[in-house]
Amino acid sequence: MTTPAIESRSQEPPAEREISYVDAGIEALREEMRRDPKVFYMGQGIGPRGGNFRQARGLWSEFGDHRLRDTPISEMGTTGLGVGAAMAGFRPIVDIVFLDMVMEAMGQIVEQAATVHYSSNGKIRVPLVIRAAMGAVRSAGPHHSRCFYPWFANVPGLKVATPATAADVKGLLKTAIRDDNPVIFLEHKALYNTKGPVPAGEYTIPFGQARVCREGADVTIAAVSLMVWKALQAAELLAPHVSAEVIDLRTVAPLDRETLLASVRKTGRLVLVEEGPATCSFVSEISALVSEEAFDYLDAPIHRVCALPVPHPFHPALEAEMLPSPAKIAAAVRQLLG
Amino acid sequence: MAVDKELALALYRIMTEIRQLELKLQEVYRSGVMPGFIHLYVGEEAVAAGVCAHLRRSDYVTSTHRGHGHAFAKGIPAREIFAEIWGKATGCCGGRGGSMHIYAPEYGFLGTNGIVAAGIPIGAGAALAASLEGGDRVAVSFFGDGAVNNCAFHEGINLAAAWNLPAVFVCENNMYATEMAFARATRNTDVSTRGPAYGIPGVQVDGNDVLAVYEVAGQAIARARSGGGPTLVECKTYRTVGHHEGDPGTAYRTREEVEAWKKRCPLRTLRDRMIASGLASEQEFQRIDEEAGALVRAAEEFARNSPEPSPETVLEHVFA
Numbered sequence: 001m002t003t004p005a006i007e008s009r010s011q012e013p014p015a016e017r018e019i020s021y022v023d024a025g026i027e028a029l030r031e032e033m034r035r036d037p038k039v040f041y042m043g044q045g046i047g048p049r050g051g052n053f054r055q056a057r058g059l060w061s062e063f064g065d066h067r068l069r070d071t072p073i074s075e076m077g078t079t080g081l082g083v084g085a086a087m088a089g090f091r092p093i094v095d096i097v098f099l100d101m102v103m104e105a106m107g108q109i110v111e112q113a114a115t116v117h118y119s120s121n122g123k124i125r126v127p128l129v130i131r132a133a134m135g136a137v138r139s140a141g142p143h144h145s146r147c148f149y150p151w152f153a154n155v156p157g158l159k160v161a162t163p164a165t166a167a168d169v170k171g172l173l174k175t176a177i178r179d180d181n182p183v184i185f186l187e188h189k190a191l192y193n194t195k196g197p198v199p200a201g202e203y204t205i206p207f208g209q210a211r212v213c214r215e216g217a218d219v220t221i222a223a224v225s226l227m228v229w230k231a232l233q234a235a236e237l238l239a240p241h242v243s244a245e246v247i248d249l250r251t252v253a254p255l256d257r258e259t260l261l262a263s264v265r266k267t268g269r270l271v272l273v274e275e276g277p278a279t280c281s282f283v284s285e286i287s288a289l290v291s292e293e294a295f296d297y298l299d300a301p302i303h304r305v306c307a308l309p310v311p312h313p314f315h316p317a318l319e320a321e322m323l324p325s326p327a328k329i330a331a332a333v334r335q336l337l338g
Numbered sequence: 339m340a341v342d343k344e345l346a347l348a349l350y351r352i353m354t355e356i357r358q359l360e361l362k363l364q365e366v367y368r369s370g371v372m373p374g375f376i377h378l379y380v381g382e383e384a385v386a387a388g389v390c391a392h393l394r395r396s397d398y399v400t401s402t403h404r405g406h407g408h409a410f411a412k413g414i415p416a417r418e419i420f421a422e423i424w425g426k427a428t429g430c431c432g433g434r435g436g437s438m439h440i441y442a443p444e445y446g447f448l449g450t451n452g453i454v455a456a457g458i459p460i461g462a463g464a465a466l467a468a469s470l471e472g473g474d475r476v477a478v479s480f481f482g483d484g485a486v487n488n489c490a491f492h493e494g495i496n497l498a499a500a501w502n503l504p505a506v507f508v509c510e511n512n513m514y515a516t517e518m519a520f521a522r523a524t525r526n527t528d529v530s531t532r533g534p535a536y537g538i539p540g541v542q543v544d545g546n547d548v549l550a551v552y553e554v555a556g557q558a559i560a561r562a563r564s565g566g567g568p569t570l571v572e573c574k575t576y577r578t579v580g581h582h583e584g585d586p587g588t589a590y591r592t593r594e595e596v597e598a599w600k601k602r603c604p605l606r607t608l609r610d611r612m613i614a615s616g617l618a619s620e621q622e623f624q625r626i627d628e629e630a631g632a633l634v635r636a637a638e639e640f641a642r643n644s645p646e647p648s649p650e651t652v653l654e655h656v657f658a
Contacts, residue, residue, distance in 0.1 A: 040470065066470060067470075069501075071497070072496070072497070072500070074493045074496065074497060076459065076489055076490060076493050077459050077462075077489075077490070077492075077493025077494055077496065077497045078493075078497070079459075080456070080458070080459020080460055080462070080463060080490060080493070080494055081459050081460075081462050081463035081466050081494070081497055082463060083459070083460050083463055084398075084400070084448065084459065084460035084461060084462060084463020084464040084465075084466065084467070084477070085463040085464065085466045085467040085470070086463070087443070087448050087460065087463070087464065088398060088448070088463070088464040088467035088468070088477075089467060090466075090467045090470060092463075104489075107453060107456060107490075108456065108459065108460075111452075111453050111456065112451075112453070112456055112460060115439070116441065116449065117655055117656070117657065117658050118434060118655045118656050119431060119434055119435040119439040119441065119449075120431050120434070120435065120439075120441035120443070120449075120655075121430075121431040121432035121434045121435070121441075121655060122654070122655040122658070123431070123441055123442070123443050123444075124441050124443050124448070125658045127658075156656050157656055157657065159657075180658035181657050181658050
């Protein structure tokens with residue numbers, strides 16, 4: 001898949017290479033595992049096979065069976081062991097592979113990992129990363145396509161990172177591994193093979209810092225992950241008559257409220273895109289936030305472009321009909337502008 | 339087995355401390371001043387006492403909703419437990435946790451737990467940490483018969499066995515999961531027989547005989563400590579109180595059954611045996627009981643006089 005170019009970030013080191021989104025994650029893992037012996041990585045197929053998405057390629061040969069743990073298909077057990085090891089001072093990364101399977105492990109994430117620090121009065125930290133690949137690709141159907149991130153954002157005690165670019169995968173994954181809290185780190189399957197500029201040197205990206213991917217004056221389009229690219233494509237469709245600002249929120253929790261609100265105050269219009277149903281979604285939360293904090297700046301109602309509320313259908317035409325697209329986003333913007 | 343008097347009295351002391359702690363908690367709870375829910379360990383004291391006697395402070399324990407006894411036997415001071423269960427700022431979790439969320443990492447105690455079976459994989463995870471660390475720490479997961487038909491039991495024990503982790507899984511089979519009789523919950527009521535299904539030893543022991551528990555647990559913990567991998571220990575026992583404080587505990591079991599198990603009280607059994615064999619006197623036990631009573635009264639007084647947490651701290655510690 002080809003992706004539109006994005007503006008380079010001026011604060012980063014100039015030396016950059018083009019590498020893929022999946023390789024950026026491997027670099028982050030390698031660097032962090034070399035840096036900190038407490039970091040280890042567990043998941044189904046991440047050993048010699050290198051991961052279902054090649055997301056662990058080359059790591060096993062360097063770190064071996066103990067720190068690169070191939071697991072059986074046992075999401076709740078693996079996650080529970082990750083919680084226990086984190087409570088005992090290690091920094092596990094548990095790879096769920098397809099995010100859909102995280103449902104098997106939700107109790108350990110929501111009721112254990114997310115609550116221990118609070119309930120223990122700050123005595124026990126749970127520096128656990130849950131890594132998973134989300135999103136619809138190639139008619140994978142209802143068990144291999146979903147984007148559950150709003151569910152995690154609803155849980156106090158969890159952080160949720162949803163990178164859209166290779167550079168962000170690396171910088172945010174390194175931050176996730178160093179974070180002393182449980183972090184849900186979600187990559188998009190459709191982005192794994194996309195390439196982008198990645199700084200050559202050591203860097204991390206703080207959570208809660210959105211990025212303005214494209215500046216504009218007439219409307220703000222905000223999204224995360226693959227939907228950022230759909231929004232950028234929509235902005236191209238709308239140009240030159242409509243000047244759309246596109247914001248990649250990068251982390252769902254914590255949320256960069258200020259960047260978002262500043263953009264809305266500037267453009268007066270907001271379109272939100274999410275690869276999931278609208279009901280109780282992440283973008284519904286943003287919509288509520290903006291209506292509370294920037295209502296007087298709005299020139300039009302906030303509009304959400306979301307997946308249709310159906311389980312993922314198999315047939316490609318049905319799946320395409322279900323998902324947000326650049327054309328649907330552009331149509332929503334045109335409707336707002338009258 | 340020859341009975342070591344010092345050991346027997348030390349185990350008795352832990353059991354009577356737990357028993358008196360639970361009965362004092364019951365008394366305070368019934369007076370209406372204590373928030374939340376409590377699940378008492380009365381009748382099962384021999385398990386926590388016999389197992390934890392082998393543990394070092396640096397070893398790990400995960401527990402259950404019925405976990406006051408485990409917390410105490412692992413070394414958390416009674417007053418910190420009492421204050422926590424009362425929701426006081428001086429509790430080991432500052433009143434943020436309560437009975438089902440008692441944590442004390444400084445004693446290797448990784449939590450009582452409101453979710454049945456959840457502590458099993460967490461304990462296995464602590465054992466994984468111990469294994470990665472390379473020392474000789476072990477992790478013990480306590481759980482009831484109510485946990486063994488949950489996927490966390492299967493997945494936690496399976497991974498611990500597959501990876502030969504220094505874990506010990508202690509099932510306190512008290513025959514009822516709340517009101518669900520174990521014989522109705524599963525066709526094979528001997529939990530220990532599931533050990534070999536995972537390729538690990540499964541041992542059954544009279545959970546009301548503290549010396550028997552001590553012996554079996556000692557072997558399992560020594561095996562884990564020396565790299566021999568996990569053991570599943572099933573302690574057949576009984577709670578002679580209701581499921582939670584407020585449950586009369588008689589709707590699903592007969593009074594005769596409860597009375598029969600009360601006669602097998604682990605404290606009384608040990609005491610009678612020691613006195614009958616001339617190894618210890620009634621006076622020695624009375625003195626231990628009195629000392630335990632003083633400890634528990636002091637804990638209760640400490641908790642009663644402790645401040646409540648300040649409401650404006652509610653947002654603290656969501657994140658590290």
